[in-house]
Amino acid sequence: MALPAPRTYVDVHILQTVPPANLNRDDQGNPKEAYFGGVRRSRVSSQAWKRATRTHFTERLPAQDLATxxxxxxxxxxxxxxxxxxxxxxxxxxxxxxxxxxxxxxxxxxxxxxxxxxxxxxxxxxxxxxxxxxxxxxxxxxxxxxxxxxxxxxxxxxxxxxxxPMDVALFGRMVADIPALNVDAATQVAHALSTHAVELEFDYFTAVDDEQEKGEETGAGMIGTIGFNSATLYRYASVGLHQLVDNLTDQEAAVTAVEEFMTSFARSIPSGYGNSFAHRTLPSLVAVTVRSDQPVNLVSAFEEPVTGSTGIAAASASRLAHEHARAASCWGDTPDFTAVCHTFDTTGDTAKLLEHTFGEALSFPRLLGDLRAHLTDPLKQAAR
The missing domain is CATH 1.10.8 (Helicase, Ruva Protein; domain 3)
Structure with a gap:
């Protein structure tokens, strides 16, 4: 009889720079925000990015293998x-x-x-x-x-x-009337938060009535404003592989689900006002740590907001590396596995610090392959 999968958390840390955008609106139609470290930050809710991740699944996976x-x-x-x-x-x-x-x-x-x-x-x-x-x-x-x-x-x-299906196993299901139908989520997703202070700005726009222009009339056919900001976001999620194995009752499927989540979480982005801002970007950094103790969000790296004129993303990456190293040293917690994919100059100080902390820079496919190899061995051992 197979033993339960060992407790294993796959932590995903992402830095992503987004241009002027309104990814996730509040009740006033403006980008969501939060105060952190005493300053106003750009925020994207965990629900918004989970929805974007699930939508990205549909672009790559058979519809019948997913949920509604x-x-x-x-x-x-x-x-x-x-x-x-x-x-x-x-x-x-x-x-x-x-x-x-x-x-x-x-x-x-x-x-x-x-x-x-x-x-x-x-x-x-x-x-x-x-x-x-x-x-x-x-x-x-x-x-x-x-x-x-x-x-x-x-x-x-x-x-x-x-x-x-994979998405129910990852994100869980709550049915208040029927506890027997509840599924414990294997994934925790944090609200994305800018690593620096932001200010809300407004785009004042006008739209021209084409027929009115033909008649040589003056004035706009429509006038309005859209709130926006731009930010380098710290994004974090943690997948409990052991819970995934329990939800899917299949070890190989659970590891595949981790890969699929990693891919869609990294490549997805909420679509709010997408046609107005064309804000889709790819992360400048994806770091992965595998732990057997507990999930660890490294957002405290940015409690003091990042400033500087040499690049917010690079400074944020350095902060993240230092925070990871400090946490490991202070608590004596050494991750079982670390890997990083990033776009910084490989000869620069930021890249050297990241390599010292997380290992050599990998391509994203290579990162996923190394992660699969690491996760598969412990699961095979547990099944013996």
């Missing part, structure tokens, strides 16, 4: 049933409602909606629909009492409790 988060699970299930049977929409909707009824998910304000977003795997929903696929015509002919009795014998809750 929605209040409209009843409608989605009805479509699945209609697609695999000869039932019309009304009959399929009745069967879908009957299948979901035993779960006792609170109903939302709109008919057919649940009270909260439900995060389910697309293959899980297919499996639930398949429970009635062969008997659909027989079941819809039953009255409500008979149909309810038949549905109770089916393994609806089991189908939602097993075979979790």
């Amino acid at each position: 988060r929605t209040r409209r699970i009843g409608g989605a299930l009805a479509k699945r049933i209609a697609a695999m049977t000869d039932l019309d929409a009304e009959a399929a909707s009745r069967l879908a409602g009957a299948l979901l009824a035993p779960l006792k998910i609170s109903a939302g304000k709109k008919e057919g909606d649940t009270a909260y977003l439900f995060f389910y795997g697309r293959r899980q929903l297919d499996a639930v629909a398949a429970l009635v696929g062969d008997r659909a015509t027989e079941l819809v002919a039953l009255d409500e009492e008979e149909l309810t009795a038949e549905i109770k014998q089916l393994s609806v809750q089991k189908e939602f409790s097993t075979g979790h």
Whole structure:
């Protein structure tokens, strides 16, 4: 019998410089901010970057291997049933409602909606629909009492409790009404925070009415403002490999999920006002540490805001390296694995400091390959 996976945390530290942008709006439509170290910082919420990461998954992975988060699970299930049977929409909707009824998910304000977003795997929903696929015509002919009795014998809750897709395993699922359907998240994502102080700025814009211009009229067809800022952001996330193994019940799949998360977390960016600012960039640094004690966020490196005229990103990278070294020295915690990918001049002081702290600079694919090799060996040992 395989032993539980050893406690293993994969910490991801990213520095990314973003030009004028409004990645993540507050209730006033301006970029989100936070006070840290006594000054105003640019902030991007963890929810926004998790959403961007999940969206990036869809660009690279088969749709059926991923999950959907929605209040409209009843409608989605009805479509699945209609697609695999000869039932019309009304009959399929009745069967879908009957299948979901035993779960006792609170109903939302709109008919057919649940009270909260439900995060389910697309293959899980297919499996639930398949429970009635062969008997659909027989079941819809039953009255409500008979149909309810038949549905109770089916393994609806089991189908939602097993075979979790990668994104549910990574980000977890909370179902207040049905604790048995909860999935503990394997991933923690911090709010991205600028390493330096920022000031909110406003873009005053006008739009010209093309037809008005033809008539030689003056004045703008539209006037408005958009809040923005620019920042070098420190981004941090931690993946508990042991929790991933538990959620996916497959060690190889768990390591692959770490790789997929790393790729999408590093390459994704929230899309707010993307057409107005074209703000997509790639990180200037991605550092990875693998630990067996606890996740360690290194944001304290920037409690004193970074300043200087020689480059905020390079100064931030140096701060990060120093903070990692100080934490390891003070607490006596030596990571099991470290690796770094960065874009700084390999002959400069910043690159030398990063190499001394995290190891030689690697390409991102090489970093992922080395990480996979490190994670796979301990898991194989645990399985013996």
